[in-house]
Amino acid sequence: xAAEPSPAASxxxxxxxxxxxxxxxxxxxxxxxxxxxxxxxREIARQAGVGIATVYRHFPTREALVDAxxxxxxxxxTAGARELLARHPPxxxxxxxxxxxxxxxxxxxxxxxxxxxxIDAGAISLAHTRQELLAAIAxxxxxxxxxxxxxADVRPGDVSAGILAMLAVGPRSGDxxxxxxLLDLLMDGLRPHRGAADGLxx
Numbered sequence: 001x002a003a004e005p006s007p008a009a010s011x012x013x014x015x016x017x018x019x020x021x022x023x024x025x026x027x028x029x030x031x032x033x034x035x036x037x038x039x040x041x042r043e044i045a046r047q048a049g050v051g052i053a054t055v056y057r058h059f060p061t062r063e064a065l066v067d068a069x070x071x072x073x074x075x076x077x078t079a080g081a082r083e084l085l086a087r088h089p090p091x092x093x094x095x096x097x098x099x100x101x102x103x104x105x106x107x108x109x110x111x112x113x114x115x116x117x118x119i120d121a122g123a124i125s126l127a128h129t130r131q132e133l134l135a136a137i138a139x140x141x142x143x144x145x146x147x148x149x150x151x152a153d154v155r156p157g158d159v160s161a162g163i164l165a166m167l168a169v170g171p172r173s174g175d176x177x178x179x180x181x182l183l184d185l186l187m188d189g190l191r192p193h194r195g196a197a198d199g200l201x202x
Contacts, residue, residue, distance in 0.1 A: 021058045023048040028069050033103075035110035041065070066114045067124065069107065074129055077104045081136035090144035094159075095187045097140060101133075101163050102179065133160060144190075151192050162186045 027048035031039040041062060045055045059065035080100045084093035108115060118124045137156035144150025166182040 017058075020048075020050050020054050023050060024055050024058055024065075025068055025072060028065055029073070029107055032066075032069060032110035033107045038062075038110050038113060062114055063118055063123065066111045066118065069111065070115065070124060073104050073107050074132055077101065078132050078136040081139050085140060085143055089149060090140055090147050091149035091187070091191065094140045094144060094150065094190070095183070097136070098163050098183045098187070102167050102183075105164070105167055130160075148192060150190050154190055159190070 024044065028039075028044045031044050031047055041055055042052050044065070045052045048055070055065075059068060077100055081093070081097055084096050084100075087093075088096065115124070119126055134156040137159050141150055141154055141156060141159070145152040145154075163183070163186065166179060166186055169178075169182060
């Protein structure tokens with residue numbers, strides 16, 4: 001009895017197609033982070049070193065490109081929590097993750113209008129994003145509390161709100177280093193109280 005032919009495997013993307021998509025995604029991420037207004041698809045193509053047709057082949061609409069950048073950055077941000085914990089003590093990992101959070105926020109500058117329209121239309125779920133980010137923060141907080149590096153009573157939502165507040169205030173001061181200092185102060189507040197030995201009340 002002849003063997004039945006196996007189902008055809010799904011064709012794999014060509015290596016150059018994968019590289020082109022990654023180049024467009026990286027260029028879009030940079031352009032959105034550095035532009036005060038939304039960059040055109042043609043400008044993103046120029047920065048990626050590809051033709052405009054290549055951009056539209058991978059991302060048929062601006063919304064598709066914005067969604068890809070947004071989702072890629074969320075994945076990188078959440079994965080960054082685990083990666084930092086693997087390389088640093090929890091308190092240091094949390095402070096470095098705050099910087100990653102700031103970079104993630106910065107990627108939104110040049111895609112705010114499209115992003116807000118997609119959120120209003122339900123194409124992007126802020127609730128899901130918030131859940132992912134709070135889970136990443138909780139991972140570091142749990143490790144920090146277990147190691148005695150971070151207060152055990154800290155809530156992930158409070159950390160997220162604190163970071164966003166510091167990121168909102170810093171750029172308006174005209175002092176490029178103020179955001180870093182504010183995040184350092186926030187981090188100091190998350191460390192365990194030393195008590196009366198340092199002149200602090202318990």
